[in-house]
Amino acid sequence: MQIHTQSGPVRIVNEPAYSFGSHDNVRTYPLEVRLSDGTLTSVHAVELNGLGVVVVGARGGCSAVHEHSAVAIKDKLYLAVGDHVVCLSLDFPHRLVWATQVDTATCFGIFWEGKRAALISHGELEIVRLTPQGDVIWSASGADVFSEGFSLLSDCIEVVDFNRTTYRLDYTTGEAIV
Template sequence: MHDHSAIVLGNELYLAVGDHVACLSFSLPRRLVWSTQVDMATCFGIHWENGRGALISHGELGISRLSLEGNLMWQASGTDVFSEGFRLLPAHIEAVDFNRTVYRLDYATGEVRDS
């Protein structure tokens, strides 16, 4: 467990588990609401950007945006594993791969942006 293993939003817990993000309901009856595969290898963490209402998965091989209903809105990959850094910044998502290549991803589309 670490700071980005789980997020609580309202009555739901969003949890990074293996290569999935899962949503669990705190409301009775407590239940698994959905589970979505977000990476081919593993999900390092789940992040919430409140201003955009963006649920972002930081995976080993990909960065994904999910709707609160568990639908993949977009997925982005790089040339190597995203192991050297990950941040949600005001203008974009920043992910750094093993080769130290910096990717700046658009929140709405997942497309790589120029600096």
């Protein structure tokens, strides 16, 4: 996945074989962020202007890199990895700004709704609205896993669970719109 940012091109890559603290990795990153103790199920790395800057590992369900794995807003990169969303500074020195666990299983993607300045996490079990500072505004769950569709509409968030039940969530409150 590649994103064009004000800091330059950012590329997000899967690093499933990366070993934190080891000198035997194929690629190295000056900043390693391990969000969980024990076994990490998802490891994603960030390259900026062709140079590796950070690798992030988390637990939860395994997440792969795809078109909704990250969003860039000004000098920040918001990255979905495992059961977390993290905010990374794209300005030098690169650093972890915050990390928030957004789902008890896995985060499928992170989305930006600019009109409302809303970061929306599409999780397996929960849809979460975050502030750009990483605070949870609300969290909503359904009867089954949210695996069959996700859309940011003009008036609501629409998500479909495994049973094909459609939920429409209010951007402000996270409550179901009937």
